[in-house]
Amino acid sequence: MASAILDRFCQKVSQIIQSEGTACFTLGAADNRLYLQSFVDLSQRAVPELGPQVDIDNNTHLTRAVVDAIESDRCIILDEPIHLSDIELGGPVMVVPVIWEREALEPEEEPVKHPVGILTLWGKRGRPTFDDEDQQLAGTLAQQAAALLVEAHLEEFEDIQTAFATVPVGLILIDTEESIIVANAAARQVLQVNVLQGKPLSQVDSRGQLRELISQLQPGAQSQATASFVSPLGETYAASAQLTREGQSILAFTRSPFSTAAEELVGQVAHELRTPLTVIQGNLQTIEAIMGEEVTAEDLQVADEFIGTAIIQSSRMFRLISETLNISRIHAGKEIELDVTEFDLIEALDQILLELADKLAGHQLLRQAPEALTIEGDRDKIMSILDNYLKNAAKYSNPGTTITVSIEDQDGEVAMEVRDEGIGIPPEDIERIGKEPGFRTSASKDQAGGIGLGMVYVRRVTEAHGGQVEIESELGEGSVFRSVLPKHQPSSGSPTTKLELT
Ligand code: ADP
Secondary structure (H helix, E strand, C coil): CCCCHHHHHHHHHHHCCCCCEEEEEEEEEECCCCEEEEEEECCCCCCCCCCCEEEECCCCCCHHHHHHHHHHHCCEEEEEEEEEEEECCCCEEEEEEEEEEECCCCCCCCEEEEEEEEEEEEECCCCCCCCCCHHHHHHHHHHHHHHHHHHHHHHHHHHHHHHHHHCCCCCCCEECCCEEEEEEEEHHHHHHCCCCCCEEEHHCCCHHHHHHHCCCCCCCCCCCEEEEEHHHHHHEEEEEEEEEECCCCCEEEEECCCHHHHHHHHHHHHHHHHHHHHHHHHHHHHHHHHCCCCHHHHHHHHHHHHHHHHHHHHHHHHHHHHHHHHHHHHHHHCEEEEEEEEEHHHHHHHHHHHHHHHHHCEEEEECCCCCCCCEEECCHHHHHHHHHHHHHHHCCCCCCCCCEEEEEEEEEEEEEEECCCCCCCCCCHHHHHCCCCCCCCHCCCCCCCCCCCCHHHHHHHHHCCCCCCEEEECCCCCCEEEEEEEEECCCCCEEECCCCCC
């Protein structure tokens, strides 16, 4: 960053304060090192080889004075000479903190007061040491130095900004105090904020998602963390954070895992729709064949049965399609409407068990439920909860093992639970299921056919009914998925419930 302007400035400082020389250092906030930016010596000494930094924790006369000056925000005077690399600078030496101060730009912002460097003046000409007037002057000059250093930084940031502007993903550079140094247009679009530069991250990260991500970074260069990020518009992005060598964090936003999962979702839905459609088609063909000229009572009975199965399978198709549509609504940040009616949950469970008979055929099924249980809610969506739990239980456990589905009538609430003896879930992954679109546990990655969206839907639907999802699991032993729902929905008018994406 060394510039001719800074050299001229240091020259002027030496003339005004009558020192033999002036050096200007910037302070690396992240690594506590001083970086020499300018060295002006009126006796024309060579510039010291500083290699290029001084660690201010290394406890020399100079560094102790630097720490003192910055902490107390005043000049410190040393009588003894100091060494900068191989050069001895004669005393007295004045160490002047360079603090950048700026008024708050917006009402809710704190004023900025930030140590950015130091000035070192040595060898007072004409008098034994630097007096009060010198110190006052030095303080004023240090303010100019702060402006120069920050301006030079800003130039650097402009370069970064130009580079950022050409990148198709959102990028934000954050300093060690969690303030935004620079951001590109895509990031402003993601966060829906016109000006990001200079703002504390907390101001634009109301749900704390980005601070949580940054907190996962381990000290040390190249540490990385990734999570999904839901924007103020409800769009989901993959956000990744990386630590720079200077301790700053770079945040990058890329397309949502929803988008990358979209093709897989289309494939999976098409695949899932094939089974009920094949049953419906087969049944209709059979009915057509038996409904010849002479229709016996027996034919009618068979037709009746086949029509019944076709109806069940068409309702399964209907639910699959509306589940897919609702997942895309969640993705778009829209509301999901609850069509609340009063219905018998046990009848709904039995319908699901019929619909999924082919998927559950390889397992031992245990059903524990009361005779009947009337609740209020969106029948189709509540059926989707059971549907997902049961399909997952079958998918993530071996054939022959037991799947237990139970419905329990609890005071004012109802617990719907599916228990399996399958692969289980690593403890650290339990919290993430259904919260991060596209998330799959490490234990399930080899399992084909999963895309990590079903549980997002289950969680949203459960919460929209005022209930909660509970997951218990032991790796390699099995899992329990439970939705606890209130039996009654608030009757306060609109059955439409806003699905908050958290
Ligand atoms: P997927 O389509 O991947 O099954 P889900 O959203 O239904 O998506 O589930 C998300 C992830 O949760 C799964 O990928 C899997 O890692 C884990 N999971 C869900 N159900 C079970 C279960 N019964 N046993 C073990 N892991 C499960």
